[in-house]
Amino acid sequence: MDIAALLTSTGINIVICVVLFSFYSILRKQPINVNVYFGRRLASQHSKRINLCLERFLPSPSWIWKAWETSEDEIMAIGGLDGVVFVRILVFSIRVFSIAAGICIILVLPINYHGQDRIHKIIPFESLEVFTIENVKEGSKWLWAHCLALYVITLSACTLLYFEYKSITYLRLLHIIGSPPNPSHFTILVRSIPWSSEQSYCETVKNFFSHYHAPTYLSHQMIYKSGTVQKLKDDAEHMCKVIKHASVEKTCKSNFTPCCYPGFATNSFKKISSEMDSIQRKMSYNNMHLDTGEKDCAAAFVFFKSRYAALMAALVQQTSNPMLWVTDVAPEPHDVYWSNIRIPYRQLWLRKIATFVASVAFMLVFLIPVTFVQGLTQLDKLQKMLPFLTGILKEKIVNQVVTGYLPSVILVLFLYAVPPMMMFFSAVEGSISRSSRKKSACCKVLYFTIWNVFFVNVFTGSVISQLSVFSSVTDLPSQLAKAVPAQSTFFTTYVLSSGWASLACEVMQFFPLLCNIVERFILRHKEDTLNGNLSFPYHTEVPKVLLFGFLGFTCSILAPLILPFLLIYFFLAYLVYRNQIINVYITKYDSGGQFWPIAHNTTIFSLIFAQLIALGVFGLKSSSIASGFTIPLLIGTLLFHQYCRKRFLPVFKSNSAQILIDLDLRDERCGRMEEIYEQLRTTYNQPNVMLHASCHPQCCGHHENKDSGESSEDMEKGKENNQKNRPQAVQRSLSLSSDKSVLGVN
Structure with a gap:
């Protein structure tokens, strides 16, 4: 070309x-x-x-x-920390390739030509x-310029990478400390719950965490089967119940004819109808109360009284069998991928x-x-x-x-x-x-x-x-x-x-x-x-x-x-x-x-690969001096990468106990723990199974280490107040994402 x-x-x-x-x-x-x-x-x-x-x-x-x-x-307010990190990747690229373009165009390009x-x-x-x-002849004494340019590019890239990694790590810590209470910090995801013929998954979770995590266990919420197939099955079951209740109502009406008696009030029909509706609702509630256990999955969200307790429970192996009671840090409520949580862990x-x-x-x-x-x-x-x-x-x-x-x-x-x-x-x-x-x-x-x-x-x-x-x-x-x-x-x-x-x-x-x-x-x-x-x-x-x-x-x-x-x-x-x-x-x-860790690792890989290619080219061009000076650069880049992995990467893998304990103490002093506990009850709402959660309070795990079952009226009120009790973190993100200025499209 x-x-x-x-x-x-x-x-x-x-x-x-x-x-x-x-x-x-x-x-x-x-x-x-x-x-x-x-x-x-x-x-x-x-x-x-x-x-x-x-x-x-x-x-x-x-x-x-x-x-x-x-x-x-x-x-940050609009796109979150991910948006800032993406922009920082572009800024880093502009800086490092400005340096590379300057030295290569001025020094390397004329030598190649x-x-x-x-x-x-x-x-x-x-x-x-x-x-x-390719245009440089073998044994050329000018290949030292290429080696010098490689040194400048590598040192510039590593220096900029270090300061960017340090700055983004600081932003991540501020993101954790400065944001309102995050429900995911109090929650763990438990999968591969052992099946028992004597009790439901819900009771198994309650008994296990009440026994082994009694001081810190707050409540739990089961994950239910859902999806297109399950929805069709539920609709079929619901139609069968409606037909059954309709036949019962027809039988009752045929055996009772109050209009034959004089002086019978017309509003008596409304009274009887309302009583029949009440009976039907109770029958439907009891049936769903019995069927909810059949829709449970071997997975649940478990809530704890402190962030530190949730972190320890997520990181520690729960039993001697690592394939049972598998725990992970729970994702944020809007981040949950519900269809994958129901996948059996062994798959x-x-x-x-x-x-x-x-x-x-x-x-x-x-x-x-x-x-x-x-x-x-x-x-x-x-x-x-x-x-x-x-x-x-x-x-x-x-x-x-x-x-x-x-x-x-x-x-x-x-x-x-x-x-x-x-x-x-x-x-x-x-x-x-x-x-x-x-x-x-x-x-x-x-x-x-x-x-x-x-x-x-x-x-x-x-x-x-x-x-x-x-x-x-x-x-x-x-x-x-x-x-x-x-x-x-x-x-x-x-x-x-x-x-x-x-x-x-x-x-x-x-x-x-x-x-x-x-x-x-x-x-x-x-x-x-x-x-x-x-x-x-x-x-x-x-x-x-x-x-x-x-x-x-x-x-x-x-x-x-x-x-x-x-x-x-x-x-x-x-x-x-x-x-x-x-x-x-x-x-x-x-x-x-x-x-950002993906961007950092890719940049280090790019530098090492560029150095290896340069080492091969210098060998083909019979430049032993340039080849010899490239080897220390390669070793130094690997050592720098290892230092960054030890210094910064752990912050992106897990939250530190020090930060979580300080946040717990701060919320306890401010008296916000009870408010946080109330928010946890309505945070992880699984789509298409709200009816199950509102009708079966025990399987929702809305208790605090004791059998304090809520009435159906309390559950209905909780369902009505679902939107009112949204987490403050979500409300803050929405408020921050809105501009103060009127929408302009100049």
């Missing part, structure tokens, strides 16, 4: 970005699109006031200034390989094996489009294998478009199928919370994209180029050192197509916009049905950002031309994603910054 093909791809993507950003600045001002581009604000403010003026139909960059001016505290004694063409007709380390290892096998199979199937894409990037080699393509590609413009733009676009289109598939695998895997499911999908998408976008492209490109495979495993490092610089040109075009264009598509929100148009103009719906339905797609955007960071670190000294395109992407991403967090996406739950 030459510079002209790269410029063609750049020009196409610039035009696409400018057109889409201009359309967005106009479409966001139209009243019919408010629910598409301001869903977050509508959900928090319920406001749609828009000024009608000519400016609505003219493109303007006002959304860019608003995204730029929004402070980190506002991002003049690395051989040759006559250069005019720059637009130069091959991109001239700007890579989880089978599910994990099955999803791993399915993921590997999906990665193998994906080799087909990747190999096809690599064939398009090396048409001269492919024409030797398939001569009939020679006549089609004689036109130079066609050749430039096919080699410079089409391959990356095709790969991006195929990659759109990956996140939904990985999210499905993560759901089948058995995650107990929505945030852990999204985190698991994020890791799967990250592994998949790094493997297929980088490694498979490198290997298949080398195979097509050499028309042979690696002779042995020992040749792999040297072949990798040769192949990565050769494929760096494809990665540059991939940054353009998958990076710049994807940001323009992200801000346009094509799918919600299309759904809105269909509902407004075809189905004629007047109500907004998209409000509050979109949450931030961390499982797709975090892997994309980290993949570009991986490509940047790997190709920084090998092909420095990729760095300016990466910097432009990260700047655009910073503005686009801040705009989306502020206006579009709803924060339904918060994992507490759990995506």
